[in-house]
Amino acid sequence: MTEIIDGKIVAENVVETVKRFTAELTGKHGVQPGLAVVIVGEDPASQVYVSSKSKKAKECGFLSVQHTLPAETSEADLLKLIGELNADKTIHGILVQLPLPDHIDSGKIIQAIAPEKDVDGFSFINVGKLGTGEVDSAFVPCTPAGSMLLIERVRGKDLSGLNAVVVGRSNIVGKPMANLLLAANCTVTIAHSRTKDLPALARTADILVAAVGRPEMIKGDWVKPGATVIDVGINRIPAPEKGDGKSRLVGDVDFAGASQAAGAITPVPGGVGPMTIAMLMANTLVSASRTAGVEPPA
Ligand code: NDP
Incomplete structure (x- = not known):
């Protein structure tokens, strides 16, 4: 018999664990995981992805922040926002929804995200850690x-x-x-x-x-x-x-x-x-746990 792998159930289990651990991290250690999702422009598919990520973050008990920027936002302004989010102690994960408008260099934006908040795992540091087998300390x-x-x-x-x-x-x-x-x-x-x-x-x-x-x-x-x-x-x-x-x-x-x-x-x-969304929540929780010096759930 072929097993049909039910990703919905596995994802729900991951989210339930994230919720439970988030309550503990927030209650006992005073660190509420914070996820900032940034979207530039009005691509309908991206809008749907971003709102479901923000919604799931709230459901997990995270501080969920969404920055919706107009399509004509300059690369410099987006870099400035990333800099502010990098410095913001309430934010543990930063996700910039791709694709970005053509006038913005996506590579530059991704590399501007602090590696310890790069919950998408696309920065050179995280790619390098995964490539050298340092999976446990990387964001995958x-x-x-x-x-x-x-x-x-x-x-x-x-x-x-x-x-x-x-x-x-x-x-x-x-x-x-x-x-x-x-x-x-x-x-x-x-x-x-x-x-x-x-x-x-x-x-x-x-x-x-x-x-x-x-x-x-x-x-x-x-x-x-x-x-x-x-x-x-x-x-x-x-x-x-x-x-x-x-x-x-x-x-x-x-x-x-x-x-x-x-x-x-x-x-x-x-x-x-x-x-995909469940693992984004898990990565954000891991980031917040590292900030608090607490072992995240396995
Ligand atoms: P890309 O277009 O970036 O990469 C596609 C890869 O497939 C390329 O490496 C390409 O080869 C290879 N390829 C294309 N045609 C052939 C072929 N005929 N034979 C063998 N290899 C081929 O896609 P992504 O990796 O971003 O996404 C892949 C799929 O996964 C898409 O359907 C996407 O929608 C989906 N996706 C789903 C997600 C989810 O949450 N479930 C998240 C991200 C993506 P080459 O490098 O030589 O061009």
Whole structure:
């Protein structure tokens, strides 16, 4: 029987732990975790992401601050705000919603965030820590961190010697995912658009992670029997069967085909997606705990 990995339940468990620990940190140690979310412009998808992050932060008992800036905000003004948030003792996590308008250099903004408040894990310090195996003191990007938790739920923490194939090499998902699997002693291969014979490579994977951004690209016969399949992709495709102009979400994996072969597989929606916000809350709590000198929950 193929296990359908329910990311909603795992994410809820993470959030419940965060809530409990936040109450203790605030009550006993006088440190309330603070998350600042910054959005520039009016991209509707980004607005939805940002408001759900702010809402979840409040639900966790955090101080939740949202800065909504007009699209024409200058890079200098955004840098000034980041500087103020870096210095603000009530803020433990800073997240700048991407993409930023074209006239702002995203790299410069990300690197301006103090590494100890970089709860997205995109700054050079945090990327470097993860790359050198210093996972415990790093902030790990939320989507791969959440994917890793799902893998551990299925496979346990000891992944020694398992073959992992990560399809996609973005800085946000593919590369940090590969580093996490490497730190967990997997034999890791990163595939990308220039990889030769991807189906054959995918079939070697005990753990197959798809982070491509191409709807249902990974087919059922690319999946090794019993493999754990983690589908990071979120793609909106037309769904004429639902009526004119309607759409539906699918992953990068052909779920119907892959679930015939996989031992365990994440659905889309309801797999990796809910984990991303949950891990953002967890990272913010870790940051606040470090400030208070308290051990965060494992
Ligand atoms: P990017 O577009 O940054 O990266 C996509 C990667 O896929 C690239 O490395 C690219 O290779 C590779 N790729 C593209 N086409 C092929 C192909 N035909 N064969 C093999 N590799 C290919 O995407 P992201 O990493 O940002 O996101 C990936 C997916 O995950 C998207 O669907 C996105 O929506 C989703 N996502 C979901 C999140 C969540 O919360 N669940 C969070 C973040 C992303 P190359 O480098 O050679 O171009």
